[in-house]
Amino acid sequence: MRKLAVLTGGGDCPGLNAVIRAIAKSAQGYGIEVLGIRDGFRGAVEGDFVPLALKDVSGILPRGGTILGTTNRDNPFAYQTKLNGVNQAVDRSDNVIRNFKKQGIDALLAIGGDGSLNIALKFVHKGLKVIGIPKTIDNDLMATDQTFGFQTAVDTAQEALDRLHTTAESHHRVMVLEVMGRYAGWIALYAGVAGGADVILIPEIPYNLNRVALSIQKRAKQGKKFSIIVAAEGAKPLGGEMVVERLMEGRVDPIKLGGIGAKIGHDLEEHYGMETRVTVLGHLQRGGSPNAYDRVLSTRYGAAAVDAALEGEFGIMVALQGREIVRVPLQEAVNQIKLVPLNDPLLLAARTLGMELGD
Amino acid sequence: MRKLAVLTGGGDCPGLNAVIRAIAKSAQGYGIEVLGIRDGFRGAVEGDFVPLALKDVSGILPRGGTILGTTNRDNPFAYQTKLNGVNQAVDRSDNVIRNFKKQGIDALLAIGGDGSLNIALKFVHKGLKVIGIPKTIDNDLMATDQTFGFQTAVDTAQEALDRLHTTAESHHRVMVLEVMGRYAGWIALYAGVAGGADVILIPEIPYNLNRVALSIQKRAKQGKKFSIIVAAEGAKPLGGEMVVERLMEGRVDPIKLGGIGAKIGHDLEEHYGMETRVTVLGHLQRGGSPNAYDRVLSTRYGAAAVDAALEGEFGIMVALQGREIVRVPLQEAVNQIKLVPLNDPLLLAARTLGMELGD
Amino acid sequence: MRKLAVLTGGGDCPGLNAVIRAIAKSAQGYGIEVLGIRDGFRGAVEGDFVPLALKDVSGILPRGGTILGTTNRDNPFAYQTKLNGVNQAVDRSDNVIRNFKKQGIDALLAIGGDGSLNIALKFVHKGLKVIGIPKTIDNDLMATDQTFGFQTAVDTAQEALDRLHTTAESHHRVMVLEVMGRYAGWIALYAGVAGGADVILIPEIPYNLNRVALSIQKRAKQGKKFSIIVAAEGAKPLGGEMVVERLMEGRVDPIKLGGIGAKIGHDLEEHYGMETRVTVLGHLQRGGSPNAYDRVLSTRYGAAAVDAALEGEFGIMVALQGREIVRVPLQEAVNQIKLVPLNDPLLLAARTLGMELGD
Amino acid sequence: MRKLAVLTGGGDCPGLNAVIRAIAKSAQGYGIEVLGIRDGFRGAVEGDFVPLALKDVSGILPRGGTILGTTNRDNPFAYQTKLNGVNQAVDRSDNVIRNFKKQGIDALLAIGGDGSLNIALKFVHKGLKVIGIPKTIDNDLMATDQTFGFQTAVDTAQEALDRLHTTAESHHRVMVLEVMGRYAGWIALYAGVAGGADVILIPEIPYNLNRVALSIQKRAKQGKKFSIIVAAEGAKPLGGEMVVERLMEGRVDPIKLGGIGAKIGHDLEEHYGMETRVTVLGHLQRGGSPNAYDRVLSTRYGAAAVDAALEGEFGIMVALQGREIVRVPLQEAVNQIKLVPLNDPLLLAARTLGMELGD
Structure with missing residues (x-):
C-alpha cells in the first residue's frame, strides 16, 4: 500500500473535510501518499488529481464543504460526453482505471452517499480496490448507525426551531419548518424533539391534517396560542403515496420534490383559518462548520478507512x-434506506411527551 | 409620573424583551409602576394589562420575541368588531383612553414600527401622553441612525452566507440568499459585505441581470467557479417598478411581496445556463437571541424612554x-423611509472591493 | 401512581431543564401530578416544594441551569444544623420521609451525579420509591453509555479550541486549554479530536513532559510553529499519583484540585523555552443551552423515568x-467511575492521526 | 502607486484577515500589487514577504487570526540580535528601508495597536510612506470611535455571561467574570450591560468592595440569591493605584497584570462569606470568527487605507x-488612551437600570 486516492461525491455535508484530513494524517503516519480527486468521479475520469499532504489539509477540520469539490451528477459509466456535437452518456470507466494505473494509485477511498457508493461498487466489479465511507446528511443508510453531518444538520434545524419559537409565541401563530429528509424523517424527528416542536411530520407516517389541526386547537384551549410544526420534505398527507414507493418504482425525480411545508401552511390557513408562516431550511442544513460530534465521527471514519486499506480489506x-x-x-451497504421504524425509541418518547405525529 | 404602560406592536424583532426589561428596571429605580399591555393595541382596547415588576422581567434579556405578545393588525381606530354578525372596522380608540384612566396610567411607551407609531401619534392627538421607541428590523426609519434588531438580523444573514459559501464552493454553483428589506437594502448590504457576497441586489438599485451574469462569468474565468448573490426581498430588475413607489400609491400588498430570490435563480438558469440554488431566510431573521450590540441599544432605548417620561417630554x-x-x-419620526443613499460609504466600499451591485 | 417529586442535585449541567420538562410533560399525559423540590435535597428536608404543571415548564427546554435550583452540599443524612449555636451534621432523613408523606408523594425522581444518587440509594434503603437519572458532565458514570450535558461540554471545549487555534497560529505559540475531567479524560479526548489539538493529556495516561515537548519541536521542524494542548483538569505528570487513587483513599479534596493547565504552561516555558498561554475553561462548560444531542438524550431520560414509575420499577x-x-x-450504578480505557477506539484513532498523548 | 506592503502587529484580534482581504481586493481593482509582510515588523527587518493576490485572500474573511502572522515583540529600532553570542537590542530600521526599496514597495499599510503604530510613526520620520489602521480589541484608542474586534469580543464576553447566569441562578452563587481591558473598561461595560451583569467594575472607577457586597446582599433580600460581576482586568479597589498611572510611569509590566477576578472572588468569600466562582475569559476573547459588525468595519478600514494610498495621503x-x-x-493617533468617561451615556444608562459600579 503506497498510494491512496480519495474523492467526495454527492451533496455537500458537514464533516467532509474532517474525513479528508483524517485520511491524510493517518496515511502520513503510515508513510502512505494520498492524492485527492477533484469534483468526485469527474476528476477520476479526467485525471484531475491534487496532492493531499499534511500542509494541504492544515486548518480544514472546522470548515464546511469539501476542499476537493463534489458533484452529484458525473457517473463514469454514463459520462456526459459531446460526440459529433451531441451530448451522449458514454461509458468512460476505463479512463478511471487507466488514470489510476498511470498515477500508481493502489486503492480508492470513496466518500459518498448511495449514488457514489453504487458507482464505487461497479468499480469493485472492474477490479478496483475500493473502500467506501458513508455520507448522507439524512442518516438514512441502513448499514451504519449514524452518518456524519446528521447531528450538525439536527443542530441547525433545532436552532431554527428555537428562533421560530419566539416569533410564534409573540404572534400567536402556527409556524411550519420544512427540513431535509426525502425518504426518512430522522432530521425532523430529532430536531423536532430537540426544538420542542408540537407536531412532527415524517414520510414514514402519512399525516391526517385534521389530527394536526385538532392538536393545535387543543393547545389553544390550554392557553398556548401558538404551535410549531416540523415537517420532513418527504412528509405526505394520508392517502398520498409514500415518496419512497414512487422512488423505488422510478416514478419521481428526487430533485423536483419538496414544497410540503408550503402545502401544510396553505391547508391550515384555507381549511382551518389558522394564521401560518412557513420556513424552508434548505441548503442551510448542508453548510457550516461540523459540530464536535460530527468532527469526531468523521475523523474516526477517515482513520478507519486508512486502517482497512493498510490491512488489505477492500x-x-x-x-x-x-x-x-x-x-x-x-x-450490502448500498440501496437500503433506513426508515424511522414505528417503534423507534425516540418516536415513542415523542408520543409519551404528547407530541402530535399526525396519525 | 406614577404609572407607565408599555406595548410592543408590529413584527417580531430581536431586542423587544431587552427594551421591556430596561423600562421595568429603570422605572423601578424611580419608584414608577409599569403595566404591560398584551398583544399590542389589542390589549389597549380590551383592557388586557399585566404587571411588569422586576420579577416579571427577570431572565428575559437574552430571549427573542416579546413577553407581551404583539400583532401587526389591530388598530384601535379601525378595530375589527363583529356587529350584527358582520365584521366591521370600528373606532375603538376611546376604549383605550378609558382603560388607561381606569388603570391610572400616566403615559404610554409604544415600541413599534411605522404602523404602530402612526397609531401612537393619533393617540397623541387625542391627548394621550406617548413616547415612541423605534422598532424595525430593516433599519429603514429616517429619524434614527439605527434600530435594534438590525445588527442581529445582519449576523443571522451573514452566518447563512457563510454556510452557503462552503456549499457553493464545493459544488461550483451560484447560490442566492433572499433577505429582508422590502423598501431599503440595509440588511442585504451589510450582510453582503460581512458575508463576502459577490453580488448584492437592493431595492434602491434596480438590477440589470446581464451585468450580474457577466460578473459571475468573469469570476469563473478567474478560476472562481461559484458565486454568492444576496438579494433584498424588495430588489427589482431594471425596468421593474420600485416597490416603494407602488407602496406609496397603495398598489401593493406588502404581505404578498417576495419571491425575488426565486426569480433571480430561475432567470440565471433559464437565460444563462447557470446552476443556481435559492434560499429564503424569512422568519429566521426575526427570532433568536439579540446579539450584544442590540441588547445594548435596546437597553439604552428603554432607559431613555423612562428618562423622557420622568422629565415630562411626550x-x-x-x-x-x-x-x-x-x-x-x-x-417627524414616522412615514419617512430611510433608503440606502447611492453615496453611502459602505456601498462605495463594496464597489471598491469589486462587488457587483447590478447596475 | 398519582404524584411524583423531582429534584436536581450536584453541579449545573446542560440538559437539566430538558429532563424536568420531559418528566412534567410525560407525567401530565398519564394524569400524574409532579412536584418540584427546590435546591436538591435541601428542599426535601425543608419541605420546599413547587408545582410542576405544563405551564411551569413552558419554554425551559433551551435553557441552561435548572429551574429547581441545585446544590452540591446538602445531605439529609448529615444535614448541617445549628444546635445550641454550633453547626453540626445531623441525620434529617426522616424529615424527608415525613414531608413526602404529607404531600402524598408516591415516588422520587432524583436527577444527579454520584453524590446525589448515593443519597438517593440510602433513601431506597429507608423504603422510599426512587428512580435515578444520571447526571455528570464528565461522562464518567459506569452504568450508562452517555450522560446528558457531555456533548454540549465537548462542543464548548471544541469551540474554545477553534478560537485558540487562530491565535496560536498567528502568534506561533503553544496554547494550553484546561477542560473538565477530574478522574476521566472524556471531555479532553473528544474535544481534543474535534478541535484538532496536537496534544491531549488525560488522567488515565500520566504524561511525560519531555514527550510533549518533543512532539511540539517535531511540529516546528515541519513548519508548524504553533501547537495546541488540551489537558483534563485531572491530568498528571508521570510519577505523580493518579487523582482517582488519591480520591478513593480520601486523601484529596475534589474542590481544591485543578491548576494542571498552569503547571504545564509554566513547565514548558521554564524547561523548554516555549512561549505558552493557558486558558482554563471552567464554568463555561456547565452553562448555556444544551445542544440538540443533549436535548434529545435528556428528553428520553425524563420520559423513561416516568415510564418506569408508571410500571412500578423503583x-x-x-x-x-x-x-x-x-x-x-x-x-450498581453508583460508585463506579468509567475511565477512558487504553484501547478506547477514539483514543486509538487519535494515535493513528499522530496526536501526542504524552506517553 | 504600484506596490503596497501590509503587516499585522500586536495581539491577535478578530477582523485582521478581513482587513487584509479588503486591502488585497481593493488594490487589485486599482491595479496595485500587494505584498504581505510575515510576523509584523520581524518580516520587514528580515525581508520575509509573501504575495497577496486575490487567490491568497480567498476564504479568509470569516477566519480569526491573521494569515500574515503577528508578534508583539519585534521592534526594528531595538531589534533583538545575537552579537558575539550575546542578545542585544540593535537598530535595524535601515534594513526595513532597504528591503522595501529592493521590493519596490511604495508604501506600508500597518495594521496594529499603539505599539505597532508608534514604530510605524518612527518610519514616517525616516521617510517611509505609511498608513496606519487601528487595531485594539480594548477599543481604547482616542482617535477612532471604534476599533474592529471590539464588538466580537463583547459578543464573546456576553455569551460567557449568559452561560454563567444559568449556573449562578441554579446554585445561588456569586459568579465573577474577568474580561480584557487593562486601562479602559469598554468591554466590561458593554458586555456587562448586554449580559445583564449586576455589578460592573472598570479601571476608571476604583471599586469599594463594601458597596459591591451591599448590592449583592440587597438583591438577596429581594429574592435574587445570585449575582453576576463582570470585572475588567485593570479594575482596582479604592485606594489601589490606577493601572494606567503606573503604566504611564513605567512601573508596571503589562504582561504580568491580571488576576483581579481572583482577588474579588477571594475577598467576597473571605470578608463577606459569599460563595463565589471566578472565570477568566482571557484569550477566548481574541480568537474566533469576527461578527458581522467587525467584518464590515474591517472591510471599510482596508478599503479606506487603499483609497488613501491611491490619493497619496501618508x-x-x-x-x-x-x-x-x-x-x-x-x-495624533498614538499614545492617547480613550478611557470610559464618567458621563458616558451607556455608563449612565447602567446606573439608571440599577447596576452597581462599585462607587
Missing part, C-alpha cells in the same frame, strides 16, 4: 455500529 | 444619533 | 445502552 | 468618526 464500507467502527461489504 | 420618539440617544418629535 | 436508574434507554439497579 | 491613520471613515495624523 470492497467494504466503514460503518458505525454501537461504539465501534466496523467493516461491511459495500454490496 | 409626543416624542427616542432615537440614536451618533453616540447619543436623543428625542425627536413623533410627528 | 430502586433503579435509567441508563443509555446502545440506542435503548434501559433500567439498571441504582446499587 | 503619515495618517484611517479612523471611524460617526458613520464616516476619516484620516487623522498618525502623530
Whole structure:
C-alpha cells in the first residue's frame, strides 16, 4: 500500500473535510501518499488529481464543504460526453482505471452517499480496490448507525426551531419548518424533539391534517396560542403515496420534490383559518462548520478507512455500529434506506411527551 | 409620573424583551409602576394589562420575541368588531383612553414600527401622553441612525452566507440568499459585505441581470467557479417598478411581496445556463437571541424612554444619533423611509472591493 | 401512581431543564401530578416544594441551569444544623420521609451525579420509591453509555479550541486549554479530536513532559510553529499519583484540585523555552443551552423515568445502552467511575492521526 | 502607486484577515500589487514577504487570526540580535528601508495597536510612506470611535455571561467574570450591560468592595440569591493605584497584570462569606470568527487605507468618526488612551437600570 486516492461525491455535508484530513494524517503516519480527486468521479475520469499532504489539509477540520469539490451528477459509466456535437452518456470507466494505473494509485477511498457508493461498487466489479465511507446528511443508510453531518444538520434545524419559537409565541401563530429528509424523517424527528416542536411530520407516517389541526386547537384551549410544526420534505398527507414507493418504482425525480411545508401552511390557513408562516431550511442544513460530534465521527471514519486499506480489506464500507467502527461489504451497504421504524425509541418518547405525529 | 404602560406592536424583532426589561428596571429605580399591555393595541382596547415588576422581567434579556405578545393588525381606530354578525372596522380608540384612566396610567411607551407609531401619534392627538421607541428590523426609519434588531438580523444573514459559501464552493454553483428589506437594502448590504457576497441586489438599485451574469462569468474565468448573490426581498430588475413607489400609491400588498430570490435563480438558469440554488431566510431573521450590540441599544432605548417620561417630554420618539440617544418629535419620526443613499460609504466600499451591485 | 417529586442535585449541567420538562410533560399525559423540590435535597428536608404543571415548564427546554435550583452540599443524612449555636451534621432523613408523606408523594425522581444518587440509594434503603437519572458532565458514570450535558461540554471545549487555534497560529505559540475531567479524560479526548489539538493529556495516561515537548519541536521542524494542548483538569505528570487513587483513599479534596493547565504552561516555558498561554475553561462548560444531542438524550431520560414509575420499577436508574434507554439497579450504578480505557477506539484513532498523548 | 506592503502587529484580534482581504481586493481593482509582510515588523527587518493576490485572500474573511502572522515583540529600532553570542537590542530600521526599496514597495499599510503604530510613526520620520489602521480589541484608542474586534469580543464576553447566569441562578452563587481591558473598561461595560451583569467594575472607577457586597446582599433580600460581576482586568479597589498611572510611569509590566477576578472572588468569600466562582475569559476573547459588525468595519478600514494610498495621503491613520471613515495624523493617533468617561451615556444608562459600579 503506497498510494491512496480519495474523492467526495454527492451533496455537500458537514464533516467532509474532517474525513479528508483524517485520511491524510493517518496515511502520513503510515508513510502512505494520498492524492485527492477533484469534483468526485469527474476528476477520476479526467485525471484531475491534487496532492493531499499534511500542509494541504492544515486548518480544514472546522470548515464546511469539501476542499476537493463534489458533484452529484458525473457517473463514469454514463459520462456526459459531446460526440459529433451531441451530448451522449458514454461509458468512460476505463479512463478511471487507466488514470489510476498511470498515477500508481493502489486503492480508492470513496466518500459518498448511495449514488457514489453504487458507482464505487461497479468499480469493485472492474477490479478496483475500493473502500467506501458513508455520507448522507439524512442518516438514512441502513448499514451504519449514524452518518456524519446528521447531528450538525439536527443542530441547525433545532436552532431554527428555537428562533421560530419566539416569533410564534409573540404572534400567536402556527409556524411550519420544512427540513431535509426525502425518504426518512430522522432530521425532523430529532430536531423536532430537540426544538420542542408540537407536531412532527415524517414520510414514514402519512399525516391526517385534521389530527394536526385538532392538536393545535387543543393547545389553544390550554392557553398556548401558538404551535410549531416540523415537517420532513418527504412528509405526505394520508392517502398520498409514500415518496419512497414512487422512488423505488422510478416514478419521481428526487430533485423536483419538496414544497410540503408550503402545502401544510396553505391547508391550515384555507381549511382551518389558522394564521401560518412557513420556513424552508434548505441548503442551510448542508453548510457550516461540523459540530464536535460530527468532527469526531468523521475523523474516526477517515482513520478507519486508512486502517482497512493498510490491512488489505477492500470492497467494504466503514460503518458505525454501537461504539465501534466496523467493516461491511459495500454490496450490502448500498440501496437500503433506513426508515424511522414505528417503534423507534425516540418516536415513542415523542408520543409519551404528547407530541402530535399526525396519525 | 406614577404609572407607565408599555406595548410592543408590529413584527417580531430581536431586542423587544431587552427594551421591556430596561423600562421595568429603570422605572423601578424611580419608584414608577409599569403595566404591560398584551398583544399590542389589542390589549389597549380590551383592557388586557399585566404587571411588569422586576420579577416579571427577570431572565428575559437574552430571549427573542416579546413577553407581551404583539400583532401587526389591530388598530384601535379601525378595530375589527363583529356587529350584527358582520365584521366591521370600528373606532375603538376611546376604549383605550378609558382603560388607561381606569388603570391610572400616566403615559404610554409604544415600541413599534411605522404602523404602530402612526397609531401612537393619533393617540397623541387625542391627548394621550406617548413616547415612541423605534422598532424595525430593516433599519429603514429616517429619524434614527439605527434600530435594534438590525445588527442581529445582519449576523443571522451573514452566518447563512457563510454556510452557503462552503456549499457553493464545493459544488461550483451560484447560490442566492433572499433577505429582508422590502423598501431599503440595509440588511442585504451589510450582510453582503460581512458575508463576502459577490453580488448584492437592493431595492434602491434596480438590477440589470446581464451585468450580474457577466460578473459571475468573469469570476469563473478567474478560476472562481461559484458565486454568492444576496438579494433584498424588495430588489427589482431594471425596468421593474420600485416597490416603494407602488407602496406609496397603495398598489401593493406588502404581505404578498417576495419571491425575488426565486426569480433571480430561475432567470440565471433559464437565460444563462447557470446552476443556481435559492434560499429564503424569512422568519429566521426575526427570532433568536439579540446579539450584544442590540441588547445594548435596546437597553439604552428603554432607559431613555423612562428618562423622557420622568422629565415630562411626550409626543416624542427616542432615537440614536451618533453616540447619543436623543428625542425627536413623533410627528417627524414616522412615514419617512430611510433608503440606502447611492453615496453611502459602505456601498462605495463594496464597489471598491469589486462587488457587483447590478447596475 | 398519582404524584411524583423531582429534584436536581450536584453541579449545573446542560440538559437539566430538558429532563424536568420531559418528566412534567410525560407525567401530565398519564394524569400524574409532579412536584418540584427546590435546591436538591435541601428542599426535601425543608419541605420546599413547587408545582410542576405544563405551564411551569413552558419554554425551559433551551435553557441552561435548572429551574429547581441545585446544590452540591446538602445531605439529609448529615444535614448541617445549628444546635445550641454550633453547626453540626445531623441525620434529617426522616424529615424527608415525613414531608413526602404529607404531600402524598408516591415516588422520587432524583436527577444527579454520584453524590446525589448515593443519597438517593440510602433513601431506597429507608423504603422510599426512587428512580435515578444520571447526571455528570464528565461522562464518567459506569452504568450508562452517555450522560446528558457531555456533548454540549465537548462542543464548548471544541469551540474554545477553534478560537485558540487562530491565535496560536498567528502568534506561533503553544496554547494550553484546561477542560473538565477530574478522574476521566472524556471531555479532553473528544474535544481534543474535534478541535484538532496536537496534544491531549488525560488522567488515565500520566504524561511525560519531555514527550510533549518533543512532539511540539517535531511540529516546528515541519513548519508548524504553533501547537495546541488540551489537558483534563485531572491530568498528571508521570510519577505523580493518579487523582482517582488519591480520591478513593480520601486523601484529596475534589474542590481544591485543578491548576494542571498552569503547571504545564509554566513547565514548558521554564524547561523548554516555549512561549505558552493557558486558558482554563471552567464554568463555561456547565452553562448555556444544551445542544440538540443533549436535548434529545435528556428528553428520553425524563420520559423513561416516568415510564418506569408508571410500571412500578423503583430502586433503579435509567441508563443509555446502545440506542435503548434501559433500567439498571441504582446499587450498581453508583460508585463506579468509567475511565477512558487504553484501547478506547477514539483514543486509538487519535494515535493513528499522530496526536501526542504524552506517553 | 504600484506596490503596497501590509503587516499585522500586536495581539491577535478578530477582523485582521478581513482587513487584509479588503486591502488585497481593493488594490487589485486599482491595479496595485500587494505584498504581505510575515510576523509584523520581524518580516520587514528580515525581508520575509509573501504575495497577496486575490487567490491568497480567498476564504479568509470569516477566519480569526491573521494569515500574515503577528508578534508583539519585534521592534526594528531595538531589534533583538545575537552579537558575539550575546542578545542585544540593535537598530535595524535601515534594513526595513532597504528591503522595501529592493521590493519596490511604495508604501506600508500597518495594521496594529499603539505599539505597532508608534514604530510605524518612527518610519514616517525616516521617510517611509505609511498608513496606519487601528487595531485594539480594548477599543481604547482616542482617535477612532471604534476599533474592529471590539464588538466580537463583547459578543464573546456576553455569551460567557449568559452561560454563567444559568449556573449562578441554579446554585445561588456569586459568579465573577474577568474580561480584557487593562486601562479602559469598554468591554466590561458593554458586555456587562448586554449580559445583564449586576455589578460592573472598570479601571476608571476604583471599586469599594463594601458597596459591591451591599448590592449583592440587597438583591438577596429581594429574592435574587445570585449575582453576576463582570470585572475588567485593570479594575482596582479604592485606594489601589490606577493601572494606567503606573503604566504611564513605567512601573508596571503589562504582561504580568491580571488576576483581579481572583482577588474579588477571594475577598467576597473571605470578608463577606459569599460563595463565589471566578472565570477568566482571557484569550477566548481574541480568537474566533469576527461578527458581522467587525467584518464590515474591517472591510471599510482596508478599503479606506487603499483609497488613501491611491490619493497619496501618508503619515495618517484611517479612523471611524460617526458613520464616516476619516484620516487623522498618525502623530495624533498614538499614545492617547480613550478611557470610559464618567458621563458616558451607556455608563449612565447602567446606573439608571440599577447596576452597581462599585462607587
